[in-house]
Amino acid sequence: GAVVSQHPSRVICKSGTSVKIECRSLDFQATTMFWYRQFPKQSLMLMATSNEGSKATYEQGVEKDKFLINHASLTLSTLTVTSAHPEDSSFYICSADRRGGSKETQYFGPGTRLLVL
Amino acid sequence: EDQVTQSPEALRLQEGESSSLNCSYTVSGLRGLFWYRQDPGKGPEFLFTLYSAGEEKEKERLKATLTKKESFLHITAPKPEDSATYLCAVQAANDYKLSFGAGTTVTVRA
Numbered sequence: 001g002a003v004v005s006q007h008p009s010r011v012i013c014k015s016g017t018s019v020k021i022e023c024r025s026l027d028f029q030a031t032t033m034f035w036y037r038q039f040p041k042q043s044l045m046l047m048a049t050s051n052e053g054s055k056a057t058y059e060q061g062v063e064k065d066k067f068l069i070n071h072a073s074l075t076l077s078t079l080t081v082t083s084a085h086p087e088d089s090s091f092y093i094c095s096a097d098r099r100g101g102s103k104e105t106q107y108f109g110p111g112t113r114l115l116v117l
Numbered sequence: 118e119d120q121v122t123q124s125p126e127a128l129r130l131q132e133g134e135s136s137s138l139n140c141s142y143t144v145s146g147l148r149g150l151f152w153y154r155q156d157p158g159k160g161p162e163f164l165f166t167l168y169s170a171g172e173e174k175e176k177e178r179l180k181a182t183l184t185k186k187e188s189f190l191h192i193t194a195p196k197p198e199d200s201a202t203y204l205c206a207v208q209a210a211n212d213y214k215l216s217f218g219a220g221t222t223v224t225v226r227a
Contacts, residue, residue, distance in 0.1 A: 006160075032213060043204065043217045044161070093160050097213055105151065106215060108160035 003027055004096045006109035013084055014117055021079045021112045023094030029074035030096035034106065035067070038091040050077040084116045119144045123205050123218035130195055130225045138190040138203055138221045146210030150188050152181050153204040155220070161204055164190075195225045 003026040013019050023033055031052045036044040048069055049057040056069035068080040081088055091113055095106040122141045130136055142150065149168050153161035165174045167183040174181050178199060180191040190203055202222045206215040 004160075034214070043219045044215075046214055046216075049214060091158075095160075095215075099213075105149075105163050105166050106213075107163060108153070111158070111160045113158070 004109040010113045012115045025096040032097040033077040036093045119216040121218035140188040140205030148208040151206045
């Protein structure tokens with residue numbers, strides 16, 4: 001099946017630092033990728049839609065200046081958590097949207113566990 | 118606004134004890150309904166996409182069905198390795214975003 005990778009898988013940082021998370025679609029091109037956040041025992045909450053070559057679309061309540069998204073190619077989107085604080089600690093998951101054909105669906109990465117001290 | 122409600126929240130089964138998970142939804146025109154499996158600390162793993170009422174799909178011990186208001190995920194003769202959280206999501210006709218339910222956590226005891 002389709003493969004989406006994320007890097008790093010786990011990161012611990014000090015409060016006030018910035019953290020970059022990469023999401024790669026390994027075997028198909030994705031014009032659209034999505035970024036989700038998941039808190040313990042909760043479901044996935046969509047943060048933003050990342051479109052290749054254009055600005056990301058953020059969900060209501062998500063600060064675009066805090067969560068910077070760049071989708072520079074058809075296989076790579078990055079999420080940068082700027083000036084991270086302990087309340088940003090969460091599980092961040094990306095997905096790549098595969099369109100057309102029998103395998104059309106969203107494929108998810110393995111997630112990145114962020115802990116801000 | 119799209120809404121997805123899954124029940125029950127948790128389900129404990131004995132190995133071999135078949136059961137069903139429910140996903141009720143409201144959406145302004147359905148493009149697709151998705152089922153994913155999520156293991157602890159991992160990203161969701163795609164299971165099925167259903168597009169229209171009456172559609173059914175099967176994979177090993179899992180079978181998903183769809184009506185105009187809800188979807189069921191049937192687990193037949195489950196094994197311990199079927200233990201996971203099962204997530205349901207809908208995609209509206211005018212968008213590619215997924216709206217997720219809270220999930221059903223299934224535990225299968227040997």
